[in-house]
Amino acid sequence: MAGNNPNAKPMNLTLRVWRQKNRTSPGQLVDYKANGISPDMSFLEMLDVVNEDLLRAGQDPIAFDHDCREGICGMCSLYINGRAHGPERGTTTCQLHMRHFSDGDTITIEPWRAAAFPVHKDLVVDRSAFDRIQQAGGYISVNTGGIPDANVIPIPKTVADKAFDAATCIGCGACVAACKNASAMLFVSAKVSQLAMLPQGKTERKTRVENMVAQMDLEGFGACTNTGACAAECPVGISLENINMLRREFISAKASSENV
Amino acid sequence: MILEDTQISAATLDSKIPEGSLAEKWDKHKFNVKLVNPANKRKYDIIVVGTGLAGASAAATFGELGYNVKAFCFQDSPRRAHSIAAQGGINAAKNYQNDGDSIFRLFYDTIKGGDYRAREANVYRLAQVSVNIIDQCVAQGVPFAREYGGLLANRSFGGAQVSRTFYARGQTGQQLLLGAYSALNRQIAYGKVKMYPRTEMLDLVLVDGKARGIVVRNLVTGKVESHSAHAVVLATGGYGNVFFLSTNAMGSNATAAWRAHRKGAYFANPCFTQIHPTCIPVTGTHQSKLTLMSESLRNDGRVWVPKTREIAERLRKGEIAVADVAEADRDYFLERKYPAFGNLVPRDVASRNAKQACDDGRGVGTSGLAVYLDFADAIKRDGQAAIAAKYGNLFEMYQKITDENPYERPMRIYPAVHYTMGGLWVDYNLMTNVPGLYAAGECNFSDHGANRLGASALMQGLADGYFVLPYTIGDYLAKTPYDKISTEHPAFKEAENNVKALTDKLLSINGTRTVDDFHKALGSIMWEYCGMARNAEGLKFAKQEIRKLRDEFWQDVKVTGLNEELNQTLEKAHRVADFLELGELMVDDALHREESCGGHFREEYQTPENEALRDDENFAYVAAWEYTGAGNQPVLHKEELKFENVKLTQRSYK
Ligand SMILES: Cc1cc2nc3c(=O)[nH]c(=O)nc-3n(C[C@H](O)[C@H](O)[C@H](O)COP(=O)(O)OP(=O)(O)OC[C@H]3O[C@@H](n4cnc5c(N)ncnc54)[C@H](O)[C@@H]3O)c2cc1C
Ligand code: SF4
Ligand code: FES
Numbered sequence: 001m002a003g004n005n006p007n008a009k010p011m012n013l014t015l016r017v018w019r020q021k022n023r024t025s026p027g028q029l030v031d032y033k034a035n036g037i038s039p040d041m042s043f044l045e046m047l048d049v050v051n052e053d054l055l056r057a058g059q060d061p062i063a064f065d066h067d068c069r070e071g072i073c074g075m076c077s078l079y080i081n082g083r084a085h086g087p088e089r090g091t092t093t094c095q096l097h098m099r100h101f102s103d104g105d106t107i108t109i110e111p112w113r114a115a116a117f118p119v120h121k122d123l124v125v126d127r128s129a130f131d132r133i134q135q136a137g138g139y140i141s142v143n144t145g146g147i148p149d150a151n152v153i154p155i156p157k158t159v160a161d162k163a164f165d166a167a168t169c170i171g172c173g174a175c176v177a178a179c180k181n182a183s184a185m186l187f188v189s190a191k192v193s194q195l196a197m198l199p200q201g202k203t204e205r206k207t208r209v210e211n212m213v214a215q216m217d218l219e220g221f222g223a224c225t226n227t228g229a230c231a232a233e234c235p236v237g238i239s240l241e242n243i244n245m246l247r248r249e250f251i252s253a254k255a256s257s258e259n260v
Numbered sequence: 261m262i263l264e265d266t267q268i269s270a271a272t273l274d275s276k277i278p279e280g281s282l283a284e285k286w287d288k289h290k291f292n293v294k295l296v297n298p299a300n301k302r303k304y305d306i307i308v309v310g311t312g313l314a315g316a317s318a319a320a321t322f323g324e325l326g327y328n329v330k331a332f333c334f335q336d337s338p339r340r341a342h343s344i345a346a347q348g349g350i351n352a353a354k355n356y357q358n359d360g361d362s363i364f365r366l367f368y369d370t371i372k373g374g375d376y377r378a379r380e381a382n383v384y385r386l387a388q389v390s391v392n393i394i395d396q397c398v399a400q401g402v403p404f405a406r407e408y409g410g411l412l413a414n415r416s417f418g419g420a421q422v423s424r425t426f427y428a429r430g431q432t433g434q435q436l437l438l439g440a441y442s443a444l445n446r447q448i449a450y451g452k453v454k455m456y457p458r459t460e461m462l463d464l465v466l467v468d469g470k471a472r473g474i475v476v477r478n479l480v481t482g483k484v485e486s487h488s489a490h491a492v493v494l495a496t497g498g499y500g501n502v503f504f505l506s507t508n509a510m511g512s513n514a515t516a517a518w519r520a521h522r523k524g525a526y527f528a529n530p531c532f533t534q535i536h537p538t539c540i541p542v543t544g545t546h547q548s549k550l551t552l553m554s555e556s557l558r559n560d561g562r563v564w565v566p567k568t569r570e571i572a573e574r575l576r577k578g579e580i581a582v583a584d585v586a587e588a589d590r591d592y593f594l595e596r597k598y599p600a601f602g603n604l605v606p607r608d609v610a611s612r613n614a615k616q617a618c619d620d621g622r623g624v625g626t627s628g629l630a631v632y633l634d635f636a637d638a639i640k641r642d643g644q645a646a647i648a649a650k651y652g653n654l655f656e657m658y659q660k661i662t663d664e665n666p667y668e669r670p671m672r673i674y675p676a677v678h679y680t681m682g683g684l685w686v687d688y689n690l691m692t693n694v695p696g697l698y699a700a701g702e703c704n705f706s707d708h709g710a711n712r713l714g715a716s717a718l719m720q721g722l723a724d725g726y727f728v729l730p731y732t733i734g735d736y737l738a739k740t741p742y743d744k745i746s747t748e749h750p751a752f753k754e755a756e757n758n759v760k761a762l763t764d765k766l767l768s769i770n771g772t773r774t775v776d777d778f779h780k781a782l783g784s785i786m787w788e789y790c791g792m793a794r795n796a797e798g799l800k801f802a803k804q805e806i807r808k809l810r811d812e813f814w815q816d817v818k819v820t821g822l823n824e825e826l827n828q829t830l831e832k833a834h835r836v837a838d839f840l841e842l843g844e845l846m847v848d849d850a851l852h853r854e855e856s857c858g859g860h861f862r863e864e865y866q867t868p869e870n871e872a873l874r875d876d877e878n879f880a881y882v883a884a885w886e887y888t889g890a891g892n893q894p895v896l897h898k899e900e901l902k903f904e905n906v907k908l909t910q911r912s913y914k
Contacts, residue, residue: 139442150398154410164403
């Protein structure tokens with residue numbers, strides 16, 4: 001039963017899914033059949049169907065992270081056929097639809113792979129390292145209340161728009177999963193750039209970049225070797241320019257470090 | 261109608277509205293509340309459940325003030341709360357556009373939009389603090405849209421006659437939440453807030469009648485643990501997912517609020533739900549959620565269906581294309597029925613009319629449950645580039661999901677459950693009737709009456725968290741001794757045991773139907789009989805059906821796996837068990853409210869023009885329900901609403 005296309009034909013697929021009981025046990029790829037899949041389904045709805053079948057058969061369903069299913073919360077995180085969030089550019093897993101696959105396909109589904117993102121179970125990974133990086137400095141130190149009127153500081157539209165572009169990072173971790181070094185540079189640079197561009201964020205720009213980079217290193221993310229794989233797979237198009245900006249911020253911060 | 265065995269409480273429900281004129285109440289109250297000495301704040305512990313806009317802003321602000329805070333969310337990070345998905349914007353009475361906005365106007369619009377079922381004093385305060393929210397967010401680095409001169413931009417939203425909506429492209433909720441998340445992170449780094457992600461609250465703990473803690477389940481290890489505090493804030497969002505299909509995130513649930521309700525907190529106006537007119541229609545039984553298309557689309561899109569059933573039928577079968585339908589054969593029903601507001605009528609009116617057109621057999625799409633939202637005229641008038649500049653990202657999202665190009669053919673839309681105005685009853689201080697238990701954001705019932713205006717939920721969440729709770733909770737704590745209660749206290753142990761027993765029960769039934777099966781069945785009962793239009797007969801039927809379904813659930817649900825592991829089926833089972841009780845309460849509430857108002861449309865109560873017919877004489881009150889055990893009739897407590905500053909009028913959009 002398709003949305004507007006009475007001719008959409010259901011597909012039969014084979015899934016090769018990473019199953020892993022918990023953080024410490026080893027995992028493996030297991031094959032499942034996904035039959036009668038409508039091209040109008042989202043990728044996660046396809047997994048729902050498979051899981052319902054598993055449940056009815058008394059088997060443990062496949063665990064995967066998801067929440068908004070609208071491409072904005074950053075919770076979904078599947079590595080599909082060797083690509084973070086699958087084959088469509090600029091698309092999160094939850095916004096990927098089955099019409100991009102064909103009848104008879106075999107689809108391999110794995111979790112994000114990175115030392116800093118250990119697997120909790122099956123396709124669910126622990127991304128708390130990202131939160132700790134933000135806690136290290138991804139904020140402007142203002143308390144609630146006592147703030148002057150919002151229009152006291154005009155911000156040129158071009159600056160506000162660029163800061164917005166950087167601010168749209170959904171924290172999904174696809175950049176890390178796509179990078180052969182498992183580097184988190186794109187993620188970190190998005191926040192550093194957003195706040196460094198805005199007048200409100202300039203006061204703390206030096207300590208911010210130093211502390212966030214230090215935390216990133218501490219978490220065990222790899223070094224950036226400029227492959228650009230991160231930006232190519234980023235579902236919201238965070239640009240590599242941000243990494244350049246992070247580098248400039250970092251160098252100038254170190255040159256006159258306030259972190260002594 | 262009130263079911264015979266429903267008791268109505270004679271006691272008055274004290275909303276603790278301060279004395280004085282509307283404009284003075286909040287300032288006076290802030291002066292009159294007791295303060296906690298700065299050096300003593302660290303002696304108090306506060307639990308905040310939920311870290312969406314309301315919870316994150318509250319937790320961060322409590323931390324800044326010096327309290328010890330523990331915050332909880334079920335996602336892997338506070339940055340992912342459902343608030344992240346809000347698109348359109350946030351209202352504030354800044355009057356930057358010099359177009360006649362004011363605190364009183366925002367107050368008035370909110371009361372009127374809520375169809376006169378909200379409390380004046382709360383709404384006025386909301387309008388007052390709205391201006392501070394924008395200042396706060398800008399200071400945090402939230403990149404709101406700006407004009408070329410560098411000042412903040414505004415738009416008019418949801419048919420408002422002034423431009424008071426601040427926005428960050430189509431991602432306002434994301435940017436506001438990330439702002440609150442950054443403030444929260446700063447307090448986590450300082451050690452003032454301890455954050456527990458992937459942790460679900462499963463019970464509230466009372467000691468001597470006061471809220472003193474919660475019992476949670478660690479969603480990774482399954483461990484059940486207690487946390488003790490001097491006060492508990494619930495900011496756990498709305499319950500729209502009782503309908504299974506809604507625009508809410510998949511994990512949005514009523515469990516925290518419902519378990520508090522079971523412990524004595526009243527649940528107010530549960531039947532007030534908002535159905536949003538512009539969502540992408542259902543494509544099949546596999547559908548897991550519905551996607552909202554921003555309301556702003558109705559500024560340029562024209563809503564229509566074919567004039568006749570025959571043409572609609574041929575469209576559904578694919579025998580003719582949309583382009584083949586002659587202009588004369590199209591019924592632009594909103595423009596026809598509401599010449600003054602046209603396509604911009606409020607959400608409830610637009611939704612109901614779309615349903616009527618489809619019920620009449622004139623719906624489109626293969627299912628017949630869709631109407632067109634057509635941009636052809638706008639594109640002809642303004643050019644494709646202008647339309648793309650306004651709605652480009654929405655058109656792209658639509659195409660991603662439906663595989664259709666809205667520049668070339670009209671969108672198909674259908675109403676979907678979007679927001680719940682009802683929630684835990686709170687007084688002016690946002691405290692529930694349980695001392696020490698507060699509710700903020702969508703999970704309380706407070707400010708939107710029977711219908712919420714666009715861009716007002718974000719405003720309310722942040723108002724509650726940044727600017728209201730930090731004052732009112734201090735007043736309570738100042739009167740509370742420092743003594744901490746150990747989690748070894750029998751009340752904690754009992755609650756832990758109850759949670760464990762419930763989990764064991766869910767895991768042991770080992771029946772034949774999945775949790776989703778039950779959830780979908782409940783959703784279709786709710787949608788059919790307690791959705792866009794309701795009547796006594798249907799509601800009575802629904803009540804019986806829900807009871808049957810609930811019995812079946814406890815006999816026949818299948819939950820696999822163990823407690824001691826990451827078990828998403830078990831998580832869902834807990835939530836659906838609560839939805840199965842909440843659904844019945846919604847039906848009770850809808851049945852007892854013999855009037856139509858806002859999102860609550862009772863077919864028996866309509867004007868000759870089929871518009872909602874309010875009954876101010878008999879129903880100008882908040883219905884707050886007290887739990888008396890599953891399957892027992894709840895007790896109704898009424899809070900009479902007094903309108904001293906606005907005149908009650910029938911809404912008219914003709
Ligand atoms: C698609 C969409 C678009 C919207 N657009 C707008 C808009 O443009 N403007 C506007 O004003 N409003 C909009 N709204 C409404 C608005 O987004 C919400 O009402 C608001 O964000 C709710 O915020 P909240 O903080 O109350 O709850 P939420 O953001 O839902 O947060 C709930 C929190 O509680 C936690 N939680 C829940 N249950 C438990 C539990 N048992 N244990 C532990 N933690 C728990 C969650 O993890 C989460 O952190 C929109 C809503 C939707 C669905
Ligand atoms: S930079 Fe892109 S890929 Fe990386 S976390 Fe942010 S949104 Fe995801
Ligand atoms: S589930 Fe939220 S981005 Fe995919």
